Amino acid sequence: MDYPRLFEFVESRKEEFLAELGSILRIQSVSADPTKKGEMLRCAEAVSAAMRSVGIENVKLHETEGNPLVYGDYQHSPGRPTVLVYGHYDVQPVDPVSEWETPPFEPTVRGSDLYARGSSDDKGQLFIHLKAFQAMKTIEGDFPVNLKYIFEGEEEIGSVHLEPFIRSHADLLKADVVVISDTAMYGRDMPTICYGLRGMAYTELTVRNAQVDLHSGSFGGAVENPVHVLADIISRLHDRYGRVTVPHFYDDVAQVSDVEREEIARLPYSDAEFLRQSGAVAPFGEYGYSTNERLWIRPTLDVNGIFGGFTGEGAKTIIPSKATAKISMRLVPDQKSTRVLDLFESFVREIAPPTAIVELKKLHSGEPAITPIDHPAVRAASAALEQVFGAKPYFIREGGSIPEVLTFQESLGAPVVLLGFGLPDENSHAPNEHLYLRHFFDGIKTVAVLYDKIGGK
Ligand SMILES: [Zn+2]
Structure with a gap:
């Protein structure tokens, strides 16, 4: 694959991509607000239209008792692996609105970031995948993998209809690897892969x-x-x-390997910063483990x-x-x-x-979930991040849980790669949510490279 051409394509389309994302960010798809039902449907339709416009096929809204799920695919590479991409088009409520510096549904670029509700969680990250598809299709014409997309409109209210849908549509969603971009990197310009959840x-x-x-x-x-x-x-x-x-x-x-503990030790960490974030008096926990180890592997x-x-x-x-x-x-x-x-x-x-x-x-x-760091899908993601960011990615785990990860793993028997492009301080559930633009554009490149690496070309 011609990476320089791919990267150049993304660089040359920045304005256009931002404008397109902007039109989706303007839709007030707050799933927790019962008066926004119309907006939810409008958003599902806008996402479908964006999928069709880049060439994704079989795009369809699947009705549920709640908000529709959006499905689409592109399967023209028989014998090659299939990648299922998950994301969500619903967003958190915006209160208190008075604390927003610019209105939540008027996307605004300030400095290095794009401000809008949903910019980071998760419309911006969902959009990364659509633009990666477009970039790959334009530059390469064909794909080394088959692609499937499932986007839901109820993530922020507990994904109640996603699990039964996955279980009853295991054939439709069947894949060799699931990629989810709905988490954060460890820091700015620090490529990160999250490989475990408690x-x-x-x-x-x-x-x-x-x-x-x-x-x-x-x-x-x-x-x-x-x-x-x-x-x-x-x-x-x-x-x-x-x-x-x-x-x-x-x-x-399970025994955690020395390699993994070294990876955790390699992460920038300071007690002072941890105490600032938590407001706690002092770090505390199980003897013999660092703070990140206490949070992730214990x-x-x-x-x-x-x-x-x-x-x-x-x-x-x-x-x-x-x-x-x-x-x-x-x-x-x-x-x-x-x-x-x-x-x-x-x-x-x-x-x-x-x-x-x-x-x-x-x-x-x-149950806890893990995709081992030496799994081929994780290695492909790692290679893709390194290709684009020019640095070896950090491997992190997450102390909390993401229920849908387990559902995908159990129902489809496929490993899940958490390739998030957000940042921990992007206010994803608070006023002034924003997305670091470099991660948005480099995310598009990374995802396209990832498809190439998974396809083994
Ligand atoms: Zn999210």
Whole structure:
């Protein structure tokens, strides 16, 4: 593939690409706002039109009970790998509007950035893929891969209709690799690949004793206090080295290679910056691991809330009848949420005294996801980033979860590459959302090169 010609093509079309993206950014596709139904449809149609105009075929709106999904493909390379691209055309609400320096739906270039709601999350990133298609088609004429596109309009409200659609359309969406551009790079001009996400196991723990709160004068000292029991249980969930004490909790944690730990250590990081971002007093966590390792490669257990007894103004002399804690655990490969919840329950039952009743309720869970950094698809993405940015990319993980990643992995059996071109400080859910223009244009080049690398040409 003629990279110089491709790059030149993108450079020569900057104004045009920005104007086209602008027309999609002007549509107020706020999925959380029920009065914007018409805008959602208008946006789905605008995205479809943009797909057709670059030559993507079989473009179709798939109705759901919510907002339509937009599908399209271009499959003219038999025997070659198929890449499925996912993105979303809905955006976050814009309140408080008064804090925007320029109106959220009037795209404006200021300095090195394009300001508009959706510029970074995710219309700008979705558009990168359409323009990469256009660039490749214009320069090369044919593709070394087959391409499929699925864009949803409900990502910001929980992707409720995406999962059933993926499961019921596994043939339509069948692919060898899924590429998602909806995450952030580690910093400006720092090409980054995110290759792992933590999972989640969420439970609610209640300690009960009497049917009702008891008078502490009549009963205090003679019956168990559920708040004390709960506090005692919680205090025994970690040791003094910040490790979770639930037996076998770490048994299934996959060994992280030295190469991966070196990659994490290579990332620019400072405690001062971390404290500025978090507002915390000091870094804290499991002994023997750096902050990024604690966030990405280690599982955690956190009490998210605790309540019980009298919490109002003044004094009330009772022995509470019950106390509850919400407890979540972030999981890493190869932990399984069901097993971790079972281990937690066994441990709590073992340490709870016989003087009170312990109840556990499973709230929700999701499995950790990973695409190994030596996977061919990740290597292709890495090579593409290096080609365009002129630097070896950083490999990061993400401490949170992206549920659709797992759905794609499970339903299609395909690896997912998170090739995000946003930045952590682009205000994706806040006023003055913006997109760093260099990442937009270099993103277009990178995606085109990625198709070339995946195609193995
Ligand atoms: Zn997004």
